[in-house]
Amino acid sequence: MTILSYVLAFIVAIGILVAVHEYGHFWMARRMGIRVLRFSIGFGRSLWSKRGADGTEYAIAAIPLGGYVKLLDEREGPVDPALADQAYNRKPVWARILVLLAGPVANFLFAVAAYWVLFVAGVPALKPVVGDVDPGSVAASAGLRPGDEIVAVGGHEVTTREGVVLTLLEELMQTQAGIELRVRGDDGSPRNVELGITGDRRTLTEPGALLSGIGFDFWYPAVPAVVGKTLPGSPA
Numbered sequence: 361m362t363i364l365s366y367v368l369a370f371i372v373a374i375g376i377l378v379a380v381h382e383y384g385h386f387w388m389a390r391r392m393g394i395r396v397l398r399f400s401i402g403f404g405r406s407l408w409s410k411r412g413a414d415g416t417e418y419a420i421a422a423i424p425l426g427g428y429v430k431l432l433d434e435r436e437g438p439v440d441p442a443l444a445d446q447a448y449n450r451k452p453v454w455a456r457i458l459v460l461l462a463g464p465v466a467n468f469l470f471a472v473a474a475y476w477v478l479f480v481a482g483v484p485a486l487k488p489v490v491g492d493v494d495p496g497s498v499a500a501s502a503g504l505r506p507g508d509e510i511v512a513v514g515g516h517e518v519t520t521r522e523g524v525v526l527t528l529l530e531e532l533m534q535t536q537a538g539i540e541l542r543v544r545g546d547d548g549s550p551r552n553v554e555l556g557i558t559g560d561r562r563t564l565t566e567p568g569a570l571l572s573g574i575g576f577d578f579w580y581p582a583v584p585a586v587v588g589k590t591l592p593g594s595p596a
Contacts, residue, residue, distance in 0.1 A: 371424045375401060377467065378427040384466025385429045385459055386416075392455040395432035395446035402427055431459075485520040489579040490543075497575020502553040504576055507546030514539055521578050528570060532561045 379401055389396050395415070400406075402421030409419035421427075431448040432439060439447055448456065488510040493499050512518060513527040514535075531539045538554040545551065555574060557564070564573040571577055590596040 374426075375424055377470075378402075378424075380470045381463040381467050382427045382429050384462035384464070387466075388459045388462035389429065389431055389448075390414075392451055392459060393446060394448050394451060394455075394459065395443060396429060397432055398428075398430040400427050400430075485522065486578070488518060488521045488524040491577045491579035494575040498555050498557055498573075499575040502541070502555050503551075504541070504543070504553055505545065506579070508543040510541055510543050511550070512542035525570060528574075529565060532557070532564055536561075 382399060382401070386396055386399055397415075398417045398419060400419040400421050402419075402424045403426055404422040406419045406421050409417055411417050432443060432446055433448045434444070435449055444450060448459070490499075490504055490506055490508040490510065493504055493506055510518060510524050513524055514531040516527050518524050518527055528539065538556045540552055540554050542550060542552050557574070564570050587596075
């Protein structure tokens with residue numbers, strides 16, 4: 361079921377991207393006065409098709425790995441003289457170039473819109489609240505305490521644990537001075553602390569070495585071990 365869900369998600373994603381791309385070609389061709397004969401999502405045998413009032417055949421084909429927009433073109437077969445002015449090959453070069461570029465441009469604009477929606481909606485993240493502080497560590501010497509929420513690193517505001525880690529790494533590589541943290545205590549009072557990191561800073565950039573080298577870890581909520589469901593016929 362997991363593999364099937366991945367395959368279905370892939371097909372849906374490809375279908376959306378192809379539809380947006382081909383719609384770019386379709387939209388621009390119509391704006392340039394070019395007749396569109398077929399708008400197909402997928403290749404191969406047609407699974408569904410319908411001819412619209414505009415004369416275009418809209419179709420979904422069996423192989424969902426692409427798509428195409430078929431334009432009226434005298435180089436591909438006879439064209440009714442009454443429709444000759446709507447043929448792709450009769451249009452000026454600049455108009456044909458616009459039709460070709462419209463697909464990639466549509467994908468680019470779709471990506472911008474999709475990222476905008478993601479940024480507006482946001483993603484779940486954990487606040488950078490300090491958990492354990494190792495006695496005698498850099499964090500303990502700086503006055504970092506359990507329950508402190510880190511709100512800025514080196515003057516840069518942070519809101520997530522990932523943001524704290526990335527900004528700490530950036531500060532380690534860019535400065536040799538102490539790294540200033542602005543924190544909010546569990547009582548809500550703000551204060552500044554400075555991590556006086558000495559020695560070889562490069563060792564702290566190794567995977568998994570940053571927080572343990574500074575001497576603190578983030579707080580994690582205690583999650584009780586509650587059974588969700590049991591599978592019929594299993595030992596449980």
